[in-house]
Amino acid sequence: MKKLFVGRKRMIVLAIATLTVCVGIYWVTTNGKDMPELPSEQETTVEEQKTEEIITIKPAETTPAVVEKKITPPPVAEPSPEWPVILTNTEATSLTVVINKKHKLPSDYVPELTDVTGGKMRPEAAQALTSLLYKADEAGVSMSVLSSYRSYSTQVSTYNKWVSQSGKAVADTFSARPGHSEHQLGLAADLGNGTCNLETCFGNTAAGKWLANIAQDYGFIIRYPAGSDGATGYQYEPWHLRYVGVETAKAIVASGQTMDQYYGIPAGDYQ
Ligand SMILES: [Zn+2]
Numbered sequence: 001m002k003k004l005f006v007g008r009k010r011m012i013v014l015a016i017a018t019l020t021v022c023v024g025i026y027w028v029t030t031n032g033k034d035m036p037e038l039p040s041e042q043e044t045t046v047e048e049q050k051t052e053e054i055i056t057i058k059p060a061e062t063t064p065a066v067v068e069k070k071i072t073p074p075p076v077a078e079p080s081p082e083w084p085v086i087l088t089n090t091e092a093t094s095l096t097v098v099i100n101k102k103h104k105l106p107s108d109y110v111p112e113l114t115d116v117t118g119g120k121m122r123p124e125a126a127q128a129l130t131s132l133l134y135k136a137d138e139a140g141v142s143m144s145v146l147s148s149y150r151s152y153s154t155q156v157s158t159y160n161k162w163v164s165q166s167g168k169a170v171a172d173t174f175s176a177r178p179g180h181s182e183h184q185l186g187l188a189a190d191l192g193n194g195t196c197n198l199e200t201c202f203g204n205t206a207a208g209k210w211l212a213n214i215a216q217d218y219g220f221i222i223r224y225p226a227g228s229d230g231a232t233g234y235q236y237e238p239w240h241l242r243y244v245g246v247e248t249a250k251a252i253v254a255s256g257q258t259m260d261q262y263y264g265i266p267a268g269d270y271q
Contacts, residue, residue: 083101083271084103084104085102085104086104086106087103087106089106089108092109095124095243095244096245096263098259098263099184100180100232100233101176101233102265103265104177104179105179106179107178108152109184111185111187112186116145116148116189117144117145118147120148120186121148121186121189122149124243125186125187125188128218128243129145129148129218129220132215132218133145135214136207141193141206141210142193143193143207143211145190145191146197146198147183147190148186148190149183149186150181150183152178152184153178155177155181155183158175159175159176159177162174173229173234173235174234174235174237182223187244188240188243189243190239190241191207196208200236202239208238208239215249216253219244219245219246219249220242220244221242222237222238223242224237224240224258226238230268231267231268232260233268233269233270
């Protein structure tokens with residue numbers, strides 16, 4: 001009886017185990033079939049959507065970078081001339097050569113010179129100045145030549161003298177640095193009659209006013225006119241004459257411009 005009972009008990013256990021396994025297999029099988037089908041489609045769709053979204057986003061992220069490049073192009077370096085420009089000896093011989101703080105003469109430039117009262121000048125300028133001074137005598141406004149041709153080395157000492165007296169900044173407003181002086185051209189002269197010599201008040205004297213009116217008829221211009229400090233780089237110098245020839249002098253005066261502006265040549269300060 002005991003053996004039979006044990007045998008039945010084993011069979012019941014086996015039957016329960018078998019049933020459990022069958023139920024388990026069914027569960028796994030049905031879940032394996034039913035569950036993934038719909039969700040797997042959904043997941044695929046989501047993944048595709050995600051992929052589409054990524055594709056859509058990526059161009060959106062890169063587009064602004066491209067646009068930004070177009071809006072802000074790399075800076076292009078502007079070519080800027082290095083001042084001063086040093087002219088050649090041949091260029092310096094032109095009667096209308098422009099010398100200023102940005103254009104200088106070679107240190108060895110020496111023009112053809114001839115004697116003129118009070119110094120030396122180029123022949124064309126010397127002849128014109130002699131005629132002008134003769135006319136001034138006739139008009140009762142006699143003037144003398146305070147300075148005419150100055151060599152490069154003379155300008156070195158002239159400029160240094162003014163720098164030691166007034167300081168470099170002030171000296172630069174009325175005295176040219178070596179190589180930048182029109183006096184080295186042999187085409188410039190400083191005139192005076194003892195009143196306000198080499199001072200702006202010379203422009204208000206009878207001689208100064210007469211000179212300003214008549215200089216062009218002899219081929220000279222007041223090279224540094226009043227109110228043109230910024231344009232020329234120098235203060236008003238009613239005593240400083242520059243020879244350019246009669247025709248050019250009249251054209252420059254008629255234009256109301258400085259010589260630099262008339263020829264469209266950069267001037268002003270040294271830099
Ligand atoms: Zn001068």
